Amino acid sequence: MAAPKQIFRVDALQNLLTDLRDVPVTVDRWEHVEPWAVARVWLRSAAALPRSVVVKWIPDGLRESRNALWRLRSELAALQFLSEDLDVGLAPRVLAADTAAGLLVLEDLAPRVCLDQLLRRDGAAAHGDRLAAFARARGALSAATAGRVDTYYTRRGKLGPVDAAADQVGRFAPLREGAIEHASALGVPLSGRSAHEFTAALEELAAPGPFLALSNGDAEANNILLHASGPADARLIDFEFAGYTHALTDAVCLYVPGPAWLTVGDPTTTGLADQYRHALARGIPGAEDDRRYGDGLAAASLSWALIRLHRFALLDTRSPGDHSRLQLIATLEAAAHTAETHRALPHLTSWIRRIAAVLRRRWPDADQDFADSASFPPYRARH
Template sequence: MDTDGGPTRETLEALIGDRIVGWVRLAPWSVMRCHLEQTRASVIVKWRRSGAVRSDHRQILVEHAGLTFLQDIGVASGPRLLASDLAAGVLVLEDLAPRRPLDLQIGEAGVAAAWPGLAAFARATGEMAALTTGRGAAFGACLIRSGASPIDQRSAEAQATLAMMRRLDALGLPLGRPVEGDLETAFGVLQAPGPFQAFSNGDCEANNFLTEGGEGRLIDFEAADFRHALVDEAAMHVPGPAWLSVAGPSQRAELEQIYRTALATGVAAAEDDAAFGLGMAAACLTRACERLTRFARLEDRPRGDSSRLQMISALEAAAEAASHHRRLPHLAGWARRAGSWLRRRWPDADQDLGQLGPYTPRSRA
């Protein structure tokens, strides 16, 4: 039974209370599907990997806290937590099969065929935010019971982003006080979300949404936290690590409306165009600008590396989203100029993004 330094079969059977008659390692993650004898069911087992990935014990503790929190308040947005051994870093979770990862469905069949899953993704994230707003104290209590101390990374991310943008200024990409002012506003909105503060799994990407038949659940709560709800929606406008592009303009508008409608059932401010627009612009622009902290690494990549094109795509998509909502115009303009500046600096990445299909994957070669 290969668990890559994880729990033994005997340990798992004692924890689950059933005999394991079959298992499948879901590589490359520290995750396994175990088939049980008495219940004839299957469960998912996650454990802390001993190597570089998922080696932080806090991730398991936070996931335990996040799933406990959702169960305590009766919100079925993720898998049920069935058993755990926090000292050993092991969680036993409900198996959400036959639901499958949304990113795989997009890759296999395209956006049109996967549209019910994309719509379910937008609706599910909006619903989770609507049902959890104002419950931050309850999640904090779950963190304490699970042994995970809260961490606020937003201030550090803001400082690192501004430092990189000032470095780019010195390299020939002018910044200016109006742009810095918009950046301060954007991070201020996210650090003090007010009525938009809601629970998130902390990594709201298509690979962490399992869907089937027009409904789905989120997985991977290792970075769960309360934050501005629109940070999760920004993933549908600005491509994340796996993609060079996301959905087309009309599709993005439809997904945003699905999310917004679901969010408004618990967050009245979502119906305020000014408040929603500012939050959306702030979430999209900071998502793109934060990725610029990778600039030095991208500079060292060989010609044609798709990460360079992805950086340009993220900046231009974020500027488009902010301009659509008519918020943070100085920062949106800077993001456009940054995209043009990078196109000149990286001629190999000076490509027509309009030629990319919806959800074009980033090459990992």
């Protein structure tokens, strides 16, 4: 059971649902989905409600936090936008909400489970169909929402202040500057043609044109639910950081390791790249343009690698063998490989490879062959 400060107010939930349905609704039992402020709740009522729902709440200690309120409002707006404005079955439906009480009541998507749980348990080879569904769902979200930015922000603005420009830049973007400083301290300063291409990459991400689309803000395998077997009927979750940004930032997770993984494999050989791109092109025809697509994907991948490089100072203090060191080098090299595959940003890519080479020399324990599929299969977890 959660600590008291983490428990949602059962009476507030019962009152919310009772008022909504005009008949008494009682919480029968509930189960905390740790470590988040999320619970699966079983209900008793004569109302036409599901037997179980998922409740997300703001813990008491964060009830007045601007950031917590902003995140709850963003999730509410994004989920209602997808289900009510667009009518696409890509995410859970909102059943009830009380922003003042910090409560969201969502459709329970069980028995679906998080994809990352399946990958950790069984390995990627056992879940090719579900990885393909993951790739399609990421592309489908962008395809469905491209061109609807005004509709989303009109809905989001009714719930409270929002900075659309900040959404577009991305909440991690400021970390790139620290990464550039680390690179300089390592003896690999950003200069000349590399600096010019870095500026071009930032301009691509800041002005996505037709690639402007809604993202949930965390496009990783832990934020998609699928059936462990049978049809790969995917649903995306966790829209707390939702906002419109460059669609191809959501493709990076297929090419470059996220926080949970040491490797993700090569999506061009597994077919995941095509699954994503075909789904994306249904709503963004420009995705079929190799040059435009490659430039955007390279910019997004290299940007993500720099965002991860901001952790260098922390990782440099860790003991040899720490998986985070392996992960940082793998991330830099995977981003460089992605740009090289799409023949984009060659000088910036070379700069990233030089940083990775310096880290391999600095951390001999992390100087390993990530192409060795026996030691580093796709979706090998970071410990």
